[in-house]
Amino acid sequence: MLASLLAITFLLGCTNDPPENQQQLTTTTTTGAAIDPATIKFICQSAQDPNMEADAPRHEVYLQIGSSKIKVADILNCEILAKEFYEQNQIPPAAIAAVGGWWAGAGDYLYIIEENGNYVVKKGFTGEELQNNDFGYKTIMTFGKDGNEVF
Numbered sequence: 001m002l003a004s005l006l007a008i009t010f011l012l013g014c015t016n017d018p019p020e021n022q023q024q025l026t027t028t029t030t031t032g033a034a035i036d037p038a039t040i041k042f043i044c045q046s047a048q049d050p051n052m053e054a055d056a057p058r059h060e061v062y063l064q065i066g067s068s069k070i071k072v073a074d075i076l077n078c079e080i081l082a083k084e085f086y087e088q089n090q091i092p093p094a095a096i097a098a099v100g101g102w103w104a105g106a107g108d109y110l111y112i113i114e115e116n117g118n119y120v121v122k123k124g125f126t127g128e129e130l131q132n133n134d135f136g137y138k139t140i141m142t143f144g145k146d147g148n149e150v151f
Contacts, residue, residue: 033146034145034146035065035066035119035143035145035146035147036066037096037114037119039064039065039066039067040063040064040065040066040096040097040112040119041063041064041080041097042061042062042063042064042072042080042097042098042099042110042112043061043062043063043064043069044059044060044061044078044079044080044099045059045060045061045062046058046059047059047060047074056076056103056104057076057077057101057103058074058075058076059074059075059076059077059078059101060073060074061073061074061075061078061099061110063112063121063141065119065143065147066147067147068147070141070149072110072121072123072140072141073108073110073123073140075100075101075108075110076101076103076104076106076108077100077101077102077103077107077108078099078100078101079099079100079101080097080098080099081098081099081100081109081111085098086098086111089107089109089124089135090109090124090134090135090137091109091111092111092113094113094114095111095112095113096111096112096113096114096119097111097112098110098111098112099111105127105128105129106125106126106127106128107125107126107127108123108124108125109123109124109125109126109135109137110122110123110124110140111137117144117145118142118143118144118145118150119142119143119144119145119147120139120141120142120143121139121140121141121142121143122137122138122139122140123137123138123140124136124137124138
């Protein structure tokens with residue numbers, strides 16, 4: 001098992017670094033046990049950006065999955081969304097958790113859902129000037145049932 005762990009560490013060390021807005025899990029699941037979906041949630045943290053307007057909000061969005069925490073996005077306004085707001089934000093009712101927010105005529109939204117045996121994080125955007133009213137959700141991260149990111 002130690003040799004396997006060292007081999008995996010070596011192989012991961014040879015891969016490209018994740019983009020700036022994505023960081024490795026702060027802790028990992030070593031038992032390979034499946035993550036309880038009840039432990040999955042988003043965390044919004046206010047952040048300052050010296051390059052943005054002083055009055056413009058900025059938030060870092062983290063995903064808590066089991067005992068691990070990973071940064072998944074930067075958005076302007078971030079609030080945990082209750083299930084009753086999923087439909088109006090084009091979030092499937094089966095989503096495990098969702099966050100998003102509206103500021104200055106635009107909004108960013110994220111949700112996590114179970115798909116094909118994995119946990120998938122999707123991000124979408126809408127704005128007052130968009131004609132089609134489609135949030136255009138795209139997959140930004142995928143995690144296995146053990147909580148480890150799938151590349």
